Amino acid sequence: MELVIFLVLAAMAVLAAVGVVAQRSAVRSALFLLLHFVCLAGLYILLNAQFVAMVQIIVYAGAIVVLFLFVVMLLGMERAQEPPDLRPYYGLVGGVLALLLVVGIVWALLLGGAGEITAAAAGGSVRDLGTALLTGYAVPFELASVLLLVALVGAVALARKRL
Protein backbone atom coordinates (compact mmCIF):
# COMPACT_ATOMS: atom_id res chain seq x y z
CA MET A 1 0.00 0.00 0.00
CA GLU A 2 2.77 2.39 0.95
CA LEU A 3 4.59 1.49 -2.25
CA VAL A 4 1.50 2.28 -4.34
CA ILE A 5 1.04 5.68 -2.68
CA PHE A 6 4.74 6.43 -3.09
CA LEU A 7 4.76 5.47 -6.77
CA VAL A 8 1.65 7.53 -7.56
CA LEU A 9 2.98 10.61 -5.74
CA ALA A 10 6.47 10.22 -7.20
CA ALA A 11 5.16 9.82 -10.76
CA MET A 12 2.92 12.86 -10.35
CA ALA A 13 5.76 14.91 -8.85
CA VAL A 14 8.10 14.02 -11.74
CA LEU A 15 5.43 14.70 -14.37
CA ALA A 16 4.58 18.02 -12.71
CA ALA A 17 8.27 18.99 -12.69
CA VAL A 18 8.48 18.09 -16.38
CA GLY A 19 5.41 20.26 -16.90
CA VAL A 20 7.07 23.20 -15.12
CA VAL A 21 10.11 22.92 -17.35
CA ALA A 22 8.40 22.07 -20.64
CA GLN A 23 5.33 24.31 -20.71
CA ARG A 24 5.78 27.34 -22.93
CA SER A 25 3.29 29.44 -20.99
CA ALA A 26 4.35 30.76 -17.58
CA VAL A 27 0.87 30.40 -16.06
CA ARG A 28 0.78 26.69 -16.87
CA SER A 29 4.28 26.30 -15.43
CA ALA A 30 3.08 27.93 -12.20
CA LEU A 31 0.06 25.61 -12.00
CA PHE A 32 2.26 22.55 -12.57
CA LEU A 33 4.52 23.92 -9.81
CA LEU A 34 1.49 23.91 -7.50
CA LEU A 35 0.81 20.24 -8.31
CA HIS A 36 4.50 19.48 -7.72
CA PHE A 37 4.46 21.08 -4.26
CA VAL A 38 1.30 19.23 -3.22
CA CYS A 39 2.77 15.86 -4.33
CA LEU A 40 5.92 16.57 -2.33
CA ALA A 41 3.82 17.41 0.73
CA GLY A 42 2.23 13.96 0.39
CA LEU A 43 5.69 12.39 0.25
CA TYR A 44 6.70 14.29 3.40
CA ILE A 45 3.69 12.82 5.19
CA LEU A 46 4.81 9.35 4.05
CA LEU A 47 8.19 10.15 5.61
CA ASN A 48 6.52 11.02 8.93
CA ALA A 49 7.22 14.75 8.65
CA GLN A 50 3.71 16.08 9.10
CA PHE A 51 4.60 19.58 10.19
CA VAL A 52 6.96 20.15 7.27
CA ALA A 53 4.22 18.88 4.95
CA MET A 54 1.77 21.43 6.33
CA VAL A 55 4.37 24.21 6.07
CA GLN A 56 5.02 23.06 2.49
CA ILE A 57 1.33 23.44 1.64
CA ILE A 58 0.96 26.80 3.42
CA VAL A 59 4.20 28.46 2.33
CA TYR A 60 4.89 26.91 -1.06
CA ALA A 61 1.48 26.03 -2.44
CA GLY A 62 -0.19 28.91 -0.66
CA ALA A 63 2.22 31.82 -0.77
CA ILE A 64 4.98 31.24 -3.30
CA VAL A 65 2.79 29.94 -6.15
CA VAL A 66 0.38 32.84 -5.59
CA LEU A 67 3.34 35.22 -5.69
CA PHE A 68 4.50 33.69 -8.99
CA LEU A 69 1.01 33.85 -10.50
CA PHE A 70 0.62 37.41 -9.25
CA VAL A 71 3.84 38.53 -10.95
CA VAL A 72 3.04 36.62 -14.16
CA MET A 73 -0.32 38.35 -14.42
CA LEU A 74 1.03 41.71 -13.23
CA LEU A 75 3.54 41.70 -16.06
CA GLY A 76 0.89 40.53 -18.52
CA MET A 77 2.94 37.48 -19.43
CA GLU A 78 0.03 35.05 -19.24
CA ARG A 79 -0.47 35.16 -23.00
CA ALA A 80 3.19 35.42 -23.89
CA GLN A 81 4.57 32.21 -25.35
CA GLU A 82 8.28 31.68 -25.22
CA PRO A 83 9.52 31.46 -28.80
CA PRO A 84 11.06 28.13 -29.71
CA ASP A 85 14.81 27.93 -29.43
CA LEU A 86 16.79 29.08 -32.42
CA ARG A 87 19.11 26.13 -32.08
CA PRO A 88 17.16 22.91 -31.68
CA TYR A 89 20.08 20.98 -30.22
CA TYR A 90 19.81 23.07 -27.05
CA GLY A 91 17.06 20.80 -25.72
CA LEU A 92 19.04 17.68 -26.52
CA VAL A 93 22.21 18.96 -24.84
CA GLY A 94 20.29 20.10 -21.77
CA GLY A 95 18.51 16.76 -21.53
CA VAL A 96 21.75 14.80 -21.78
CA LEU A 97 23.40 17.00 -19.15
CA ALA A 98 20.43 16.54 -16.80
CA LEU A 99 20.53 12.76 -17.32
CA LEU A 100 24.27 12.72 -16.55
CA LEU A 101 23.54 14.68 -13.38
CA VAL A 102 20.93 12.11 -12.31
CA VAL A 103 23.40 9.27 -12.91
CA GLY A 104 26.11 11.10 -10.97
CA ILE A 105 23.94 11.92 -7.98
CA VAL A 106 22.41 8.43 -7.81
CA TRP A 107 25.85 6.85 -8.08
CA ALA A 108 27.20 8.99 -5.27
CA LEU A 109 24.15 8.33 -3.08
CA LEU A 110 24.09 4.58 -3.57
CA LEU A 111 27.86 4.33 -3.17
CA GLY A 112 27.52 5.87 0.28
CA GLY A 113 24.72 3.51 1.23
CA ALA A 114 21.54 5.31 2.15
CA GLY A 115 20.58 3.19 5.13
CA GLU A 116 17.22 1.62 5.75
CA ILE A 117 13.97 3.18 6.86
CA THR A 118 13.37 1.52 10.21
CA ALA A 119 10.39 1.58 12.50
CA ALA A 120 12.14 4.06 14.79
CA ALA A 121 11.14 7.46 13.48
CA ALA A 122 11.92 10.99 14.54
CA GLY A 123 8.80 12.86 15.54
CA GLY A 124 7.47 15.18 12.91
CA SER A 125 4.80 16.84 14.98
CA VAL A 126 4.56 20.52 15.88
CA ARG A 127 5.63 19.70 19.42
CA ASP A 128 8.83 17.91 18.38
CA LEU A 129 9.88 20.50 15.84
CA GLY A 130 8.88 23.41 18.07
CA THR A 131 10.92 22.08 20.95
CA ALA A 132 13.96 21.58 18.73
CA LEU A 133 13.59 24.95 16.99
CA LEU A 134 13.24 26.97 20.19
CA THR A 135 15.94 25.20 22.20
CA GLY A 136 18.85 23.77 20.23
CA TYR A 137 18.24 25.70 17.02
CA ALA A 138 17.02 29.02 18.42
CA VAL A 139 19.82 31.05 16.78
CA PRO A 140 19.27 29.80 13.19
CA PHE A 141 15.53 30.18 13.75
CA GLU A 142 15.90 33.83 14.74
CA LEU A 143 18.37 34.43 11.93
CA ALA A 144 15.75 33.10 9.50
CA SER A 145 13.37 35.79 10.71
CA VAL A 146 16.04 38.44 10.14
CA LEU A 147 16.59 37.01 6.65
CA LEU A 148 12.87 37.27 5.90
CA LEU A 149 12.86 40.89 7.10
CA VAL A 150 15.82 41.71 4.86
CA ALA A 151 14.09 39.99 1.93
CA LEU A 152 10.94 42.00 2.62
CA VAL A 153 12.81 45.31 2.65
CA GLY A 154 14.88 44.27 -0.37
CA ALA A 155 11.84 43.26 -2.40
CA VAL A 156 10.09 46.56 -1.66
CA ALA A 157 13.22 48.54 -2.48
CA LEU A 158 13.85 46.63 -5.72
CA ALA A 159 10.28 46.83 -7.03
CA ARG A 160 9.88 50.55 -6.41
CA LYS A 161 9.11 52.84 -9.32
CA ARG A 162 12.58 54.36 -9.56
CA LEU A 163 15.41 51.94 -8.94
Add this chain to the structure above:
Amino acid sequence: MVTADYYLVLSAILFALGVAGVLLRRNALVLLMSVEVMLNAVNLALITYSRVWANVEGQILALLVIAVAAAEAAVGLAIVVSLFRHRPTTDVDEADLLKG
Protein backbone atom coordinates in the same frame (compact mmCIF):
# COMPACT_ATOMS: atom_id res chain seq x y z
CA MET B 1 8.43 -1.85 1.03
CA VAL B 2 9.68 1.60 0.15
CA THR B 3 13.35 2.02 1.01
CA ALA B 4 15.26 5.25 1.42
CA ASP B 5 16.89 4.70 -1.98
CA TYR B 6 13.55 5.28 -3.74
CA TYR B 7 13.20 8.69 -2.17
CA LEU B 8 16.82 9.62 -2.87
CA VAL B 9 16.59 8.60 -6.53
CA LEU B 10 13.36 10.59 -6.84
CA SER B 11 15.13 13.56 -5.26
CA ALA B 12 18.00 13.25 -7.76
CA ILE B 13 15.57 13.12 -10.69
CA LEU B 14 13.67 16.18 -9.47
CA PHE B 15 16.89 18.10 -8.88
CA ALA B 16 18.09 17.29 -12.41
CA LEU B 17 14.76 18.42 -13.83
CA GLY B 18 15.21 21.74 -12.03
CA VAL B 19 18.74 22.05 -13.44
CA ALA B 20 17.42 21.28 -16.92
CA GLY B 21 14.82 24.02 -16.48
CA VAL B 22 17.47 26.55 -15.50
CA LEU B 23 19.64 25.51 -18.45
CA LEU B 24 16.92 25.37 -21.10
CA ARG B 25 14.40 28.06 -20.33
CA ARG B 26 14.85 31.75 -21.00
CA ASN B 27 11.78 33.09 -19.23
CA ALA B 28 13.03 34.53 -15.93
CA LEU B 29 9.84 33.50 -14.13
CA VAL B 30 10.18 29.87 -15.20
CA LEU B 31 13.85 30.01 -14.23
CA LEU B 32 12.85 30.96 -10.68
CA MET B 33 10.25 28.17 -10.65
CA SER B 34 12.97 25.69 -11.66
CA VAL B 35 15.09 26.89 -8.75
CA GLU B 36 12.13 26.19 -6.47
CA VAL B 37 11.91 22.66 -7.89
CA MET B 38 15.61 22.15 -7.09
CA LEU B 39 15.17 23.43 -3.53
CA ASN B 40 12.25 21.06 -3.06
CA ALA B 41 14.32 18.12 -4.28
CA VAL B 42 16.95 18.97 -1.66
CA ASN B 43 14.24 19.19 1.00
CA LEU B 44 13.03 15.73 0.03
CA ALA B 45 16.54 14.32 0.48
CA LEU B 46 16.92 16.09 3.84
CA ILE B 47 13.64 14.72 5.15
CA THR B 48 14.48 11.23 3.87
CA TYR B 49 17.73 11.28 5.83
CA SER B 50 15.87 12.67 8.84
CA ARG B 51 13.60 9.62 8.63
CA VAL B 52 16.49 7.17 8.10
CA TRP B 53 18.53 8.40 11.05
CA ALA B 54 15.43 9.05 13.22
CA ASN B 55 16.75 12.55 13.81
CA VAL B 56 14.70 15.71 13.72
CA GLU B 57 17.58 17.90 12.49
CA GLY B 58 16.87 17.18 8.83
CA GLN B 59 13.37 18.52 9.20
CA ILE B 60 14.69 21.65 10.97
CA LEU B 61 17.05 22.26 8.06
CA ALA B 62 14.19 21.68 5.60
CA LEU B 63 12.13 24.33 7.39
CA LEU B 64 15.04 26.78 7.16
CA VAL B 65 15.39 25.95 3.45
CA ILE B 66 11.70 26.77 3.01
CA ALA B 67 12.25 30.16 4.69
CA VAL B 68 15.24 30.86 2.45
CA ALA B 69 13.24 29.79 -0.61
CA ALA B 70 10.47 32.21 0.30
CA ALA B 71 12.98 35.04 0.64
CA GLU B 72 14.62 34.04 -2.63
CA ALA B 73 11.29 34.00 -4.49
CA ALA B 74 10.32 37.43 -3.14
CA VAL B 75 13.63 39.07 -4.05
CA GLY B 76 13.90 37.24 -7.38
CA LEU B 77 10.42 38.28 -8.44
CA ALA B 78 11.13 41.86 -7.36
CA ILE B 79 14.22 41.80 -9.61
CA VAL B 80 12.10 40.44 -12.49
CA VAL B 81 9.54 43.23 -12.00
CA SER B 82 12.31 45.82 -11.84
CA LEU B 83 13.90 44.38 -14.99
CA PHE B 84 10.53 44.38 -16.74
CA ARG B 85 10.15 48.11 -15.99
CA HIS B 86 13.49 48.74 -17.60
CA ARG B 87 12.86 46.58 -20.65
CA PRO B 88 9.43 45.00 -21.18
CA THR B 89 10.42 41.36 -21.46
CA THR B 90 11.12 38.50 -19.08
CA ASP B 91 13.63 36.89 -21.43
CA VAL B 92 16.88 36.55 -19.50
CA ASP B 93 18.91 36.77 -22.72
CA GLU B 94 17.64 40.34 -23.07
CA ALA B 95 19.10 41.28 -19.68
CA ASP B 96 22.58 42.06 -20.97
CA LEU B 97 22.96 45.51 -19.48
CA LEU B 98 26.36 44.78 -17.97
CA LYS B 99 27.72 43.16 -21.11
CA GLY B 100 30.52 45.34 -22.46
